[in-house]
Each structure stands twice: as structure tokens, then as C-alpha cells.
Amino acid sequence: SQELEQSPQSLIVQEGKNLTINCTSSKTLYGLYWYKQKYGEGLIFLMMLQKGGEEKSHEKITAKLDEKKQQSSLHITASQPSHAGIYLCGADRLSGSARQLTFGSGTQLTVLP
Amino acid sequence: DTEVTQTPKHLVMGMTNKKSLKCEQHMGHRAMYWYKQKAKKPPELMFVYSYEKLSINESVPSRFSPECPNSSLLNLHLHALQPEDSALYLCASSPWGVSQPQHFGDGTRLSIL
Numbered sequence: 001s002q003e004l005e006q007s008p009q010s011l012i013v014q015e016g017k018n019l020t021i022n023c024t025s026s027k028t029l030y031g032l033y034w035y036k037q038k039y040g041e042g043l044i045f046l047m048m049l050q051k052g053g054e055e056k057s058h059e060k061i062t063a064k065l066d067e068k069k070q071q072s073s074l075h076i077t078a079s080q081p082s083h084a085g086i087y088l089c090g091a092d093r094l095s096g097s098a099r100q101l102t103f104g105s106g107t108q109l110t111v112l113p
Numbered sequence: 114d115t116e117v118t119q120t121p122k123h124l125v126m127g128m129t130n131k132k133s134l135k136c137e138q139h140m141g142h143r144a145m146y147w148y149k150q151k152a153k154k155p156p157e158l159m160f161v162y163s164y165e166k167l168s169i170n171e172s173v174p175s176r177f178s179p180e181c182p183n184s185s186l187l188n189l190h191l192h193a194l195q196p197e198d199s200a201l202y203l204c205a206s207s208p209w210g211v212s213q214p215q216h217f218g219d220g221t222r223l224s225i226l
Contacts, residue, residue, distance in 0.1 A: 103155035
């Protein structure tokens with residue numbers, strides 16, 4: 001089964017600082033997703049990466065998938081309190097004709113004002 | 114605002130009660146999912162429906178009974194639950210096919226007394 005390891009487990013940064021969250025897979029990634037979750041709420045889709053070397057950005061968040069497609073990183077530039085939450089990476093796992101999504105353990109981000 | 118609507122937001126029930134969780138989406142997605150999320154853990158897949166047919170059951174106990182009456186609705190019927198079933202239950206939907214992001218509802222917070 002696909003195993004995703006995220007690091008760090010938690011991160012506390014001062015507002016305005018940059019930060020990076022990593023997601024490492026034990027298998028080749030065919031679809032890698034980043035989600036954000038506020039405590040007790042649903043997951044908000046951030047970005048999807050499919051191709052090795054692919055990089056996508058939205059506002060101050062950039063996600064990359066390395067060439068070998070076994071690691072992804074999420075970088076936040078000039079963090080703000082609104083960036084606080086739990087960041088989850090997820091990977092596609094095919095099971096027969098159905099798709100499944102398995103998640104990393106998550107990274108809890110706190111941004112201090 | 115989420116495009117996947119879950120009701121109720123909170124539910125408290127006794128172990129002998131029967132209740133149902135509801136999920137609705139109007140994005141034309143033909144795949145729908147139920148996840149269970151315990152505190153400080155990532156979501157775990159329970160069921161996958163594709164074109165209103167059950168595709169995946171991740172060895173979920175029979176006290177959880179899913180139902181997909183049409184392409185927009187997904188229900189989760191609950192009966193004789195245990196205290197360890199207390200969790201956040203998340204519904205998601207996606208277009209059918211490989212590498213399509215899933216869109217999540219805000220979840221139902223379930224507490225079993």
C-alpha cells in the first residue's frame with residue numbers, strides 16, 4: 001500500500017516567515033494532492049501535481065513534485081495567520097477500477113502574529 | 114463555501130439509536146466517498162461509490178450502511194454504534210477517473226454516548 005510520510009509533524013512560525021512542508025512516498029506518485037484543513041472542518045483542495053518536476057503556485061503557496069515522483073514539497077512565502085491549519089498530502093491509489101486517496105499524517109501549522 | 118453539503122453538522126446519539134448522515138453535491142460528480150477522521154489523524158476511507166454503485170468497502174463494520182439513492186446524494190445509515198465510532202465523518206465527491214481532486218464537505222461531528 002502507498003505510504004506517505006509528512007514532515008514536520010508540527011510547525012510554529014512567526015508571521016512573515018517562509019516555511020516548507022515535505023511529503024515523501026514509498027512508491028512512485030501518479031497523482032499528489034495537497035489539502036488544508038481547519039480543526040473540525042472539511043478539507044480544502046489546494047493543488048494537484050502529476051508530472052515529475054511539476055510546480056504549481058496559488059497566491060503565496062507553491063507545491064512541487066520532484067523528478068522521480070516520490071517526494072513533494074509545499075512552500076509558503078511570507079506566512080500569515082490565515083495560513084494556519086493542518087496541511088495534508090494525499091496520493092492516488094488504484095484498487096481495481098476504483099480510485100482511492102490515502103493521506104499523510106498531516107502537518108499542523110501555527111503562525112504567530 | 115463548500116460545494117459538498119453535509120447534514121447534520123453535529124450529531125449525538127446513543128448506542129441503540131438509528132440515525133443517518135446525509136451528503137449532497139450538484140457538481141455532476143459520479144464518484145462519492147465517505148471518510149472517517151479521528152482527532153489528530155488523517156481521514157480514513159470507508160466507502161466509495163461510482164455511478165451510484167458501491168465500488169469499495171474498506172472492511173467497515175455492518176453497523177455503518179451506505180446508500181447512494183441518486184447521483185447527487187449519499188447517505189450513511191448508522192445503527193448500534195460504539196463509543197469508538199465517535200469521529201468526524203467526511204463526505205467527498207469527484208469526477209470519475211484517474212487523478213481528479215476530491216472535493217470535501219465540512220463533515221458531521223458524531224458523538225456516541
